[in-house]
Amino acid sequence: MDDELTTELVALYHEHYRQLLRMALLLVDDRSAAEDVVQDAFVRVFDSRARLRDRDKALAFLRRAVLNRARSLLRRRQVSKRYQHRLVQREPAPDESVQRVDRTVLAEALARLPRRQREAVVLRYYADFSEAYAAEIMRVTPGAVKAYCSRGVARLSSLLRERV
């Protein structure tokens, strides 16, 4: 029994860990924090055997858990006034490519988005979720996701134009 659940957990890891890690990184900016967020989510999913037996439920739970833990992390950072955009602070070295500079600018702009806009943008444009599914993960309505994305894209475009 335990072996089966472990096998399921390992299968989930192989199939989704990397994408969840990248999603978490876009939400929290910090590589090691993102890894902790995803690890926590995976450990939590194991708490419910019923969840592990239904792959769709397990995956939705994992994604929601990543989002919730990323929110908690950002909230803690703001409260402790130690909020640091590590992706942003990584100053490009003189010999770094134009592409790296563009990535830094985008990371900075993304970090300046309001939390919900940032989540909606990451779920829709990085994870490629539909509005309905992103809404389910964020626990808002599809209309809200659409609005967050619309405002998020507009704000990102504006922020990027300021920098370029």
Added chain:
Amino acid sequence: MTERNAASEESSDERLLRAGLHSLVEGVEPERNALARLLARRRRRMVLRSVFVGSGVAVATTVVLLFALVVPNGLWSTEPVPVGIGPDSYLVRSGGGSLVAVSLESGDVIRELGDPGDLVAVARGRDRVYVAPATGGVVAMGSRRTEEPLEGVPEGEVVTALAAAGERVAVAYEDRVLVVSDGGARRIGFEPGLVVRDVAVESGGRLALVVQDRDGSVGLRTVVPGEDGPRRLGRSVVSCGPTRVTWTSTGLAVLRPVSCGDGESVRITTVDPREGTRLAGGVRVGVGAPVGQSLRLSADTADRMLVSAGGNRNWLVEGGTVRSVPCPDSGCSAGTAVM
């Protein structure tokens, strides 16, 4: 439901943003030990949970213990009770002689199973550990240090290799293999003169064997339930041929010397169990001594593999990464370790 539904209607800003976000995290990969950390955390959490649950169970346990104190020892059943070893651990005889489950990460002893005496082989089933003592037979070991001879296996005959998966145990002798399961013992015989050097069984019942033919060549064979006879998956001269084999989720992992003769390195390749063709691999492990029959290869459910050369010489192969595995404080005995 999860796929985006309006990609064609996206504005150029949206398309640029999509490409930018993917580019931003391109190349971000999980840490090398992410899966091991996850499994270790999962195990610790289970232990903690059992502690909380245990407060409720404590009363019942106390009653059982009190009962045990007043009941004569002879009334205890000797049947092994299931033993949970933990997914991120391996089994080895410690320096003190006991068979122990040891954390792959820390070398901490997770569980002590008792002293089985001199061993020929160890194998790990779903919830049992099986040992083949040097005196012959196969014994199932459980928690509470219980031991019971495995039914259907001759007690006095020394086995050459042992493997277990799920509820199945494969016991190899020089000229035959016994597969023991709930359905009884099934005997698989081979042509005279053939020697079985290693065996691996998967939970579905398929067997993989390293066999030496009468002409001295060494090769792989598989035995599939419902098929007439073993399938032959290629042959090599003995010094170059496979020495050990184990099942993984993608096929057969085969351990063989890197160079024929006196090499001190082995290579693990993954082989298609139907065709015998090489699927992947080439991970090289330096074992620090001439490659021989003392090596052992085993795998866990995460397809991590343990190469054991006995004593403190145990290596974990995870993808393309090879690292040494820590022994418990009392050290590892000369016998080989298995996952």
